[in-house]
Amino acid sequence: MKKLLIFIFFPLFSFAQTDSVKVSFSEEKVDTFTRTEVISISQKLGVMRAAKAGQRIGFETTPLVIQNSPFYFNYIYEQKILKEFSILLGLKYSYAYKPFIYEIEPRWYFQMKRRVKMGLQAYNLHGYYISFRYKQARGKDNQPFLFSYNSYFETSTFAINYGYQAGNILDLSVSAGMKNVSEVSTNSKGWLTHNSQSPKNQTWFLASNLKLSFGNSYPKTKTDKFGKLLITDNNFEKNRLLKINASDLFSIDKYSQFIKADVDYEHRIGNTYFSSNTSFKGVFNHFKFFSSKGSIDTTFNNVVFEKRFPIWNAQKVSNYYTNIQLSEQLRYYITKARDVKKGRSGKNFNGVYLGLMAMYSNTTFNNQLPNNGEKYMFTSIEAGSVYGGGGVLGIQNQFRNRIFFDFGISLLATNKNTQIESLTTKYSNISIHPYLKIGFVK
Template sequence: LTFHFNHFKFPNMSVKYYISIFFLQAMHISLTAQKDTSFQTIRQESGEYQAPVIETPSDRLFKTRIPSKWMFKMNLAQTFNFRRNDLQTANTLSGTPLGIGAEYKISPAFSVGAYYQMLLGYQPASEFLSKGGWLYSASVAVEGRWYHDMKKRIKEGRSANNFGGRYLGLEGTWSNNNQLTDNWDDKRVALRYGLQQRFLRNGYFDISIGAGVSQGSPILKRSTYFSTDQRVSVGLAAFLPKFRNTAQNGNLCDVLNCQDEQYNMWKVNVFDVVAFRSNGIVYNLELRPNVAYEQKLGRSPFSVELAVDAVFNTGKYRYYYLLDQKEYSNRITSATWDATGELRWYYNMRKRMLNGKSGNNLSGTFFGLQLNRHNLIKSAVNYETDNAGSLDGSLVAGDYWTTNLVWGIQQRILERGFIQFKIGGGSTFGGNNYRYEGAGKPLTKIGRQNELNVVGELKVGFAF
């Protein structure tokens, strides 16, 4: 077979041109094929294995894995914990009933806060006070806190950046004390060490001890003095930014033991069991141990509780006697015990059980009918000034009975915890008061009139 290029009539240069184009195209295809079919090694570097974070019931109770930048808090510990004290003067160094504040995190380990606290009450006229009136004291404080183990807990995955944990604080306080007979300012700088924890969605508690230097009290007749105190705060709190964690905002039954069957419970209150405060000369120490036992009546929503508590109070006080405008001081010691029986009705227990929200236990809201016996063990005054008779004739609450109708809520927490709050009112009857007759003289027993009273009680502690 013979081809004759003359039939195509291609010029000689054209044939060479097209042959060159053919070889260039072939080379391009070859190079492209070589590139596309080359083997590429792909290497993936595996990171360090991290164990999954396991959320515990205590994480859901204290919201330890929810971050927050702002914390707004209201201390209600003393506001709703009414107490009857044998000696009115023993309330001189009691805690401030109402406090509000805000705390801001400037870094995981450090925060700054500002607080306002107020005490308001009315003092009626008496033989010692010719004219009654309102008493109030207010204080403003700023504080810097160092949560010393926060970074470590965040690194170990045990906490988010929030306001829960142990801290060391530096606090500056200015207080204005407005009394009917005097008005003065106190300034204080103190170191505090404490523990703060969030509680469920909108609760918190803060327990701390402090020691510092105060200045300004006219009663002590010196400008600067050393002071110590213990502080317990329990109340409501709000946190920003709002963070929704489905796991932590879900079912809390493993925290609150919703479905447990429980028919009896021992309770040991540890909230405010010990309270102390001192400024070198004036001091107050109070011990309030409390134990209770509650027993369900069969499988019904009714139960009975027996609670026994004791109060020991000792302190040294200085104040002014209005009749002669002189200062005097004394030491006061008192001891009492109370026994309280209470019949409770957990009024929505059956409904909660039918809806699958609760087992037959001792958690929930209730109405209670109380019968209380108050007994005075000891009440003594040791005078330390010349005008020692200033307390002669004053009365001391002695032995009496009280009946109260209360509303309350009780909740079992985790395996060994409980919280309880009650508020109500009733009447005292029977028994006797006692009257001071002078230094070294026995108290005189006198009759006691029936009185209306309002009661409130907050307990936090261990349950068995």
């Protein structure tokens, strides 16, 4: 698992800084000895490889309302039309969002010509870009629904983007533009509904975007079979890290204003392979949504639901949602001692870790449903304080002393039978929460 994730994520971030990273491949010789060949990972995996096209599948996240929006699963084909220019064609889908979204995006990799002349990369799909993105949503009318927290559905979007793409793996950008929307409304029963007769409107927006993908670049280049992968850049010492998560930072329009700060500080404990990782996350969201006028028992599509469901007034009101989370992890990097002994790594925070975790979370909102047993905004998130403790398993890597990713899963026993945030799965007072942080370190 560790080697697979290192193989996937390492080239992604190292390219964003310089292209001189080295990787050691060892090939076992039965009759003699182990031979080590040091080659450039850029030559093997991308930035120095010419590419005229690429196709990839993956997912995209964009923050929205009180939770992150559901993942958009996407397919993208990118074709170079000139050395520095390309055009992207994309198809996105989300179960919760309903319609398919078609996307077209011409791009200009504005640093590529200079970097090629300097010998830092080839003409391919890597680098900083400026682009224009047009999206069009297509889908059938929705029946009245009970589970959506969306105040609108996008019908079309035009945006200017500034971003960085690392081949077929990472695309991180900021978008600004206008979008046409079809608003959610209420029917005669007070249920939320959305169809072809829904009010149409327009809004400006500013948002951060993160896409993670897997795919191929063309023309394909035949590569040697990988032997044992040794990341020579892992041979550095690091006793403390300040980490800033750069995913899902903000989404601002006239309907909602979402801002998130997510910062970790990790430091080594003594001269050991244990560390203390302190995390702070704060979320603020102001958004317009319908005011509640009660709840009812209901049957929907011939199914009688056990819980009562909210009904809404037609007028929208301002809502404020905040969430503050503090956590402390005691981590042990389980393979670090062996890797240091074999000369594969310095003492740093790269690798697989096991640990203990304590967490405190406080959530507030100003328009909670009246019945404490009901869901708020169709989630299991409740107002008030939640605290708990348990275990954590994860893998972390820092690249070129500037970029990091941290992927893990926590298993916590909490004081409340509640959902901590949107990705949390709960079983009574036990919560399972996966997390992925990608950003910058200092």
